[in-house]
Amino acid sequence: MFFLLFLFHFSHAKLFRQGLLPPPMTNVPVPQESWFNQTLDHFKPGDTRTWNQRYWINWEHFRPGGPVLLMIGGEGEANPVWLNAGSWLDYAKKNDAAMMLLEHRYYGKSHPTPDLSVKNLNWLSSKQALADLSRFVVEMQAAHNLTGKWIALGGSYPGSLAAWSRLKYPHLIAGAVSTSGPLRAKTNFYEYLEVVQNALETTKQGCSEVVKDALKRVKYLTAHRVGWSLLTKKFNLCTPFDGTVLTDVINLFESLIGNFEGIVQYNKDNREFEGAKWMNITVETLCNIMTNPTEGTSLERLKIVNDLSLLMAEEKCLDHTYKTQLEELQGTLWNQTAAVGGRQWTYQTCTEFGWYQSSESPLNPFGDIIPARFFEYMCSDIFGPRFDISLLERGVEDTNTYYGGLDIEVTNVVFVHGSIDPWHAMGITKTNKSGMEAIFIEGTAHCANMYPGSKDDPEQLKNARRRIGQLISQWVK
Structure with a gap:
């Protein structure tokens, strides 16, 4: 099964955020398949x-x-x-x-x-x-x-x-x-980020507000070319940031907020897999970084969290491009990256479940930065025009009718x-x-x-x- 580390810095990480149950560690021999x-x-x-x-x-x-x-x-x-x-x-x-x-x-x-x-x-x-x-x-x-x-x-x-x-x-x-x-x-699963916000705030007062402020600063920088260059360097992007490509902008926000989502979802779960040196990275760890004024502005603190996530994922840079995301999820061979589960799970979300973790909550936890439509249109981009919003909505309705x-x-x-x-x-x-x-x-x-x-x-x-x-x-x- 997937490890949490795999989730870090995939621009489509939320499509995987469904579950992925990392195994516990054991030295006992396992049965043969x-x-x-x-x-x-x-x-x-x-x-x-x-x-x-x-x-x-x-x-x-x-x-x-x-x-x-x-x-x-x-x-x-x-x-x-x-x-x-x-x-x-x-x-x-x-x-x-x-x-x-x-x-x-x-x-x-x-x-x-x-x-x-x-x-x-x-x-x-x-x-x-x-x-x-x-x-x-x-x-x-x-x-x-x-x-x-x-x-x-x-x-x-x-x-x-x-x-x-x-x-x-x-x-x-x-x-x-x-x-x-x-x-x-549910197609638009905005409640996901509501729980994330609450987890950050209950862990340390003011944590979620600092994260929200940092994301606002990122959004401001996406509006002009000087900001693009700064974002490329600050978040160690693999390719230069281009604010005119809306899908890349959304993907960047996906990754930055995803750094918190992954830690919240798997916080202190005793899984202890190989590489357990990162088991001490918890919600408290991230909130201590984000609420520490000695680390600079909220944007600088967000950079530190991003650097930590790259280190955990053993990635040299953050690939934020929608093009790379699509290329991986469009792979149809069993030995390709997407065959680990990304393409299959994306297909199930596009035809049965939705569960797209947008930021479109009425409570507005982190700003209007990740629309549900981004994921919905992705279905067509990956699988073809037949996999449109209408097909997704019918699939979600059928699932709820079939199971209750x-x-x-x-x-x-x-x-x-x-x-x-x-x-x-x-x-x-x-x-x-x-x-x-x-x-x-x-x-x-x-x-x-x-x-x-x-x-x-x-x-x-x-x-x-x-x-x-x-x-x-x-x-x-």
């Missing part, structure tokens, strides 16, 4: 084409008759490190459960088609992915004589899939843990969110519906409860992990 003969199109019985889907199994804690915990892969390569790490390992031990991880179609090495051309992306959807899960469950039950109940787990987009799998296939999935899962598709959005009617599902995670704005954080439970953890970020526990974790986070374990035990027994 296996391959499953999967159906290409589950909704056309006459289409008999198949492909090989990758999965992993950990039988270490399983006893005959025991349940299966199924972790759902998402919009990046599935990582088998999860088979020996994370909070679900404790749930497996407690319930004598097998642990399985199924990679999402079109991501990682699970390639249903020869390439990623537009015509071959036709079978990339959450509906097809859920049908993959159902067929996988049925075939694994038969192949391994599994009689216990199945629990689906996932974080971020896979968290949505976990809830939806229980909704659509309740005879196969006995319960689901939906962590940080957005359930409401925030009005989903489902039982044996727990929805888990952190208050600092911007994605909680599209999820269920409280509910009175029978059979559903919501856990909202103050002060935690994206998918925090899925990572190994620490003695320094907030008490609410510790309680959340315990409660999830109790629910799983109830569902399987």
Whole structure:
């Protein structure tokens, strides 16, 4: 799966900001990969084409008759490190459960088609992915004589899939843990930056205002040629800034505000992957920089944050150009950069979800610098004129109709969110519906409860992990 570092300084980072669950670190050997003969199109019985889907199994804690915990892969390569790490390992031990991880179609090495051309992306959807899960469950039950109940787990987009799998296939999935899962598709997801602003301000008073002031200064510099030269040098741009190219201007703002978004979304989540020397970079780190008057003007402080982000991403310069962005996302070969997940996830946002993190909030957290239309027009630029705003809006409406959005009617599902995670704005954080439970953890970020526990974790986070374990035990027994 993607690492947070990958997100830094991609001008289209917000298209990826959906989730990307970085794996925890473990020295325990991981199970070998296996391959499953999967159906290409589950909704056309006459289409008999198949492909090989990758999965992993950990039988270490399983006893005959025991349940299966199924972790759902998402919009990046599935990582088998999860088979020996994370909070679900404790749930497996407690319930004598097998642990399985199924990679999402079109991501990682699970390639249903020869390439990623537009015509071959036709079978990339959450509906097809859920049908993959159902067929996988049925075939694994038969192949391994599994009689216990199945629990689906996932974080971020896979968290949505976990809830939806229980909704659509309740005879196969006995319960689901939906962590940080957005359930409401929405084209203009301006709430994302509202949560980011609140996280900065609650971390250190005045932090968000300084960031906003710095962005105002950047906007002023984009209006004249002297400012263009200054921006090129100050933010170490790979190519000279040209303020007449509106898409490049928006991309620059995307990157500068993205430096804060990424840290907020994954703040203190205990993931500890290789390169963990950057784990001490938190919201507090950035706010300490932005509120330190000895570092110069707000613009100078924004430069320091940008330099830090480049260092973390091991990038020599910041490529802010829309042209580079399009070239990467237009790549159709599996061995190209976009095939890591960028092109595929962009396609899903353009056809199913939207979730474009604009700055067009009525609360105006960081100024009117990133319009939703920028992302909407990008769909046409990447995939062709057929992928217009009308197609996007129909896709979003269909998604909410098909799954129910925030009005989903489902039982044996727990929805888990952190208050600092911007994605909680599209999820269920409280509910009175029978059979559903919501856990909202103050002060935690994206998918925090899925990572190994620490003695320094907030008490609410510790309680959340315990409660999830109790629910799983109830569902399987």
